[in-house]
Amino acid sequence: MADHGARDHATWSASATARNVHCAGALTLAQFAPPQRESIHSARGTACHQIAEKCLRTGVDASSFLGEIEKTKEREIEIDEELVNSAQEYVDYCRSLNPDIMKSGVHEQRWIEQKFDLSALGTPFDAGGTGDFVCYDPRHKTLEIVDLKNGMGVVDVNENPQLRTYGLGALLAHPDLDVERVTVTIVQPRAPHKDGRIRSETFHVADLIDWTADLLKAMQRSKQAMDEHAAANGNTVLLDEWRDKWLKPGKCTFCPVEGSCPALKRDAMSVAAVWFDDMDQPRLGNAALDTDPASLNRDLNMIPMLEDWIKARRALAHSMAEQGVEFEDHMLVDKIGNRKWADDTAPLVMAMQENGVDPFAEPKLLSPAQLEKLLGSKRKALIEPFVVREVTGTNLVSRTKTTRSAAKTKAETYFEAQP
Numbered sequence: 001m002a003d004h005g006a007r008d009h010a011t012w013s014a015s016a017t018a019r020n021v022h023c024a025g026a027l028t029l030a031q032f033a034p035p036q037r038e039s040i041h042s043a044r045g046t047a048c049h050q051i052a053e054k055c056l057r058t059g060v061d062a063s064s065f066l067g068e069i070e071k072t073k074e075r076e077i078e079i080d081e082e083l084v085n086s087a088q089e090y091v092d093y094c095r096s097l098n099p100d101i102m103k104s105g106v107h108e109q110r111w112i113e114q115k116f117d118l119s120a121l122g123t124p125f126d127a128g129g130t131g132d133f134v135c136y137d138p139r140h141k142t143l144e145i146v147d148l149k150n151g152m153g154v155v156d157v158n159e160n161p162q163l164r165t166y167g168l169g170a171l172l173a174h175p176d177l178d179v180e181r182v183t184v185t186i187v188q189p190r191a192p193h194k195d196g197r198i199r200s201e202t203f204h205v206a207d208l209i210d211w212t213a214d215l216l217k218a219m220q221r222s223k224q225a226m227d228e229h230a231a232a233n234g235n236t237v238l239l240d241e242w243r244d245k246w247l248k249p250g251k252c253t254f255c256p257v258e259g260s261c262p263a264l265k266r267d268a269m270s271v272a273a274v275w276f277d278d279m280d281q282p283r284l285g286n287a288a289l290d291t292d293p294a295s296l297n298r299d300l301n302m303i304p305m306l307e308d309w310i311k312a313r314r315a316l317a318h319s320m321a322e323q324g325v326e327f328e329d330h331m332l333v334d335k336i337g338n339r340k341w342a343d344d345t346a347p348l349v350m351a352m353q354e355n356g357v358d359p360f361a362e363p364k365l366l367s368p369a370q371l372e373k374l375l376g377s378k379r380k381a382l383i384e385p386f387v388v389r390e391v392t393g394t395n396l397v398s399r400t401k402t403t404r405s406a407a408k409t410k411a412e413t414y415f416e417a418q419p
Contacts, residue, residue: 014129259316
């Protein structure tokens, strides 16, 4: 089985192709990106891929993993109904490919989690990725690459650079196959789309070869950007020129340097200047804000850029703080989750029954809030010994606006755990 959480990505990874083609300088800045935290959404996607792979390799269904724990890079994910449903829809599609060929005795060839690289093309740096499922249909001379996406953000299959890179990689990995057409398929169970949750694009190999020429040109642009950045050697004027030449915001989602991108900062500052009259000590200008529709329309167009930049800066600072970086005016504090019962509820049930209260609402135990309401204000303290509030993460807050104690960084937590 592939260890999905521990995978190393190529310098030019298939998943970043769209961004790198659009913004030639993104690959350069990615070299300086801080360590990336694994979000809960990313971890759930990884867990979904892991159980799907196990299903395809062993023949079991995804439901057999319900309630089990899948370990990812930084988390442990309990497999729930949603993950089971997503994985099964993908598995069913992969298993259904070309059943008529199987019956006729002409067996297609299949590969699960196949790694590939583009080095045979003479790329300026290592480039490649992993195809979730690759299938060859010899009767129609078609090579199909199936990509499972567990996210809810709708992904367009048509002319998708990531999928075309997968198709190219699969083609290079199997030079012995007689391929005329390539099909790329997205299985996205959680994202409703007018073309369905499973959608494909098919193109001739000749079209893929034409696209490959454009891909190599984009790689050369990124290599030139990388070389010019190194030649600037930290010179501020030259780096500003480099920024204006090579950075092109627009496909920043999932970019590891979104929070530190100088082009995004430049654009955000230019937008903020419309409302703030001093960028060193920013404050809203004294003039009344325009209320006419044209001015509001202008502001509505500009605000998302500023919001995205602020969000990215907060995320970067939070990530750095969790790695041990200290900020003079800000610190980490624990994020406390909602109340829930301690693991052993038997003492709670006994205590409630002794006080004449039934803690159950068939078929399950009442929540802390529900039982508190049932007990009334004079007796609600009875539940406190049985309630826990778990730490669910951290927040980065201003030191002057909180009375809470500082939370431990990941580094501190790690070293405390060592024997």
